[in-house]
Amino acid sequence: MTAEVFYDDDADLSIIADRKVAVLGYGSQGHAHALSLRDSGVDVRVGLQEGSKSRPKAEEEGLTVATPAEAAAWADVIMVLVPDTVQAELYKKDIEPNLNPGDVLMFGHGFNIRYGLITPPAGVDVAMVAPKGPGHVVRRQFVDGKGVPCLIAVEQDATGTAQRVALSYARAIGGTRAGVLKTTFTEETETDLFGEQAVLCGGVAELIRAGFDTLVEAGYSPEAAYFECLHELKLIVDMVNEGGLSNMWYSVSDTAEYGGVTRGPRIVNDGTRAEMRRILDEIQSGAFAKEWVAESKTYDNFDKLRAEQREHKIEEVGSKLRDMMPWVKRTITETA
Numbered sequence: 001m002t003a004e005v006f007y008d009d010d011a012d013l014s015i016i017a018d019r020k021v022a023v024l025g026y027g028s029q030g031h032a033h034a035l036s037l038r039d040s041g042v043d044v045r046v047g048l049q050e051g052s053k054s055r056p057k058a059e060e061e062g063l064t065v066a067t068p069a070e071a072a073a074w075a076d077v078i079m080v081l082v083p084d085t086v087q088a089e090l091y092k093k094d095i096e097p098n099l100n101p102g103d104v105l106m107f108g109h110g111f112n113i114r115y116g117l118i119t120p121p122a123g124v125d126v127a128m129v130a131p132k133g134p135g136h137v138v139r140r141q142f143v144d145g146k147g148v149p150c151l152i153a154v155e156q157d158a159t160g161t162a163q164r165v166a167l168s169y170a171r172a173i174g175g176t177r178a179g180v181l182k183t184t185f186t187e188e189t190e191t192d193l194f195g196e197q198a199v200l201c202g203g204v205a206e207l208i209r210a211g212f213d214t215l216v217e218a219g220y221s222p223e224a225a226y227f228e229c230l231h232e233l234k235l236i237v238d239m240v241n242e243g244g245l246s247n248m249w250y251s252v253s254d255t256a257e258y259g260g261v262t263r264g265p266r267i268v269n270d271g272t273r274a275e276m277r278r279i280l281d282e283i284q285s286g287a288f289a290k291e292w293v294a295e296s297k298t299y300d301n302f303d304k305l306r307a308e309q310r311e312h313k314i315e316e317v318g319s320k321l322r323d324m325m326p327w328v329k330r331t332i333t334e335t336a
């Protein structure tokens with residue numbers, strides 16, 4: 001079935017501009033939504049704990065900051081943009097007691113609703129606006145007059161207006177400039193988790209590291225391996241993003257094209273595809289969600305894995321080489 005796609009003309013900005021919107025969290029997505037909503041004329045307050053590290057950043061931007069409970073009590077649209085693993089506790093403590101019939105409870109990802117970690121009361125709308133891109137890019141593209149595509153979904157429509165509010169919100173953060181797809185919480189959650197694990201984040205990071213390690217272990221310089229397996233990736237992916245895989249094949253040499261189409265399937269082979277299927281099974285069965293929620297209680301294993309990623313040789317050599325390319329933006333915190 002073809003998905004329904006909405007653009008600016010399908011979304012009425014005045015709907016969200018007439019509401020009071022609380023954005024809970026001011027991290028990657030939170031800062032992007034709060035600032036772009038504000039720039040689109042929406043009355044927005046940011047909800048952060050007392051002593052939160054993000055508070056000064058939001059206040060420097062002139063945003064009104066309150067505690068999550070105060071912001072939720074004030075608002076009639078509440079967007080939950082704190083990490084997935086803390087949402088259920090925040091919901092019980094600060095959001096649920098401040099929900100009124102007719103309010104709209106919104107999410108940037110369906111994790112907590114899909115896996116039953118949050119069950120909102122019957123009288124409120126439950127909707128989602130999930131940008132298909134990192135929050136810092138969502139903001140950057142909005143400022144540049146562009147937009148990151150979004151998915152919207154309605155889990156509960158107590159008022160009969162939830163979809164129009166979600167579309168209006170998506171317009172206010174630039175989503176309808178690029179295209180907004182209607183989906184369900186289940187489809188968004190499962191496809192998003194699969195994409196980030198198997199392809200966009202997990203798959204790509206391991207492919208880069210494996211390529212880099214192979215060249216360095218064979219005696220080539222780490223600098224050459226970095227340029228080949230990491231730096232040039234963006235240039236190649238830009239071609240794919242702009243015109244699809246065929247655009248990339250058109251632009252690269254015939255030698256690269258022949259080598260790619262004959263050797264690529266040896267890298268992503270039947271075994272890789274079977275592993276992708278297992279990863280999807282873990283997502284669909286809830287096994288991944290259970291593992292992640294349990295891990296988030298201590299972060300013991302996650303901390304080790306994070307340190308191992310940071311300490312990889314590719315990070316050291318990359319940092320030095322990027323110093324010589326000032327046009328390559330160095331960290332998201334400097335550009336946010």
Ligand SMILES: NC(=O)C1=CN([C@@H]2O[C@H](COP(=O)(O)OP(=O)(O)OC[C@H]3O[C@@H](n4cnc5c(N)ncnc54)[C@H](OP(=O)(O)O)[C@@H]3O)[C@@H](O)[C@H]2O)C=CC1
Pocket residue numbers: 024025026027028029030047048049051052053054055068080081082083084086090108109130131132133134135136
């Ligand atoms: N990152 C992304 O680009 C994308 C994220 N999403 C979804 O958006 C949601 C937010 O993710 P993301 O932006 O990555 O989150 P972040 O990790 O960037 O959120 C950090 C923010 O949440 C605040 N925070 C953390 N814990 C609490 C708490 N217990 N109470 C109140 N505030 C808290 C932090 O405050 P402090 O500074 O004090 O720590 C900070 O402001 C998730 O559902 C995610 O799946 C969807 C699409 C893409």
Ligand SMILES: CC[C@](O)(C(C)=O)C(=O)O
Pocket residue numbers: 131132133134135192195196200201
């Ligand atoms: C690809 C990772 C993502 O799903 C995203 C930026 O869209 C996330 O959860 O951060």
Ligand SMILES: [Mg+2]
Pocket residue numbers: 131132133192196
């Ligand atoms: Mg995503």
Ligand SMILES: [Mg+2]
Pocket residue numbers: 109192193196
């Ligand atoms: Mg995600």
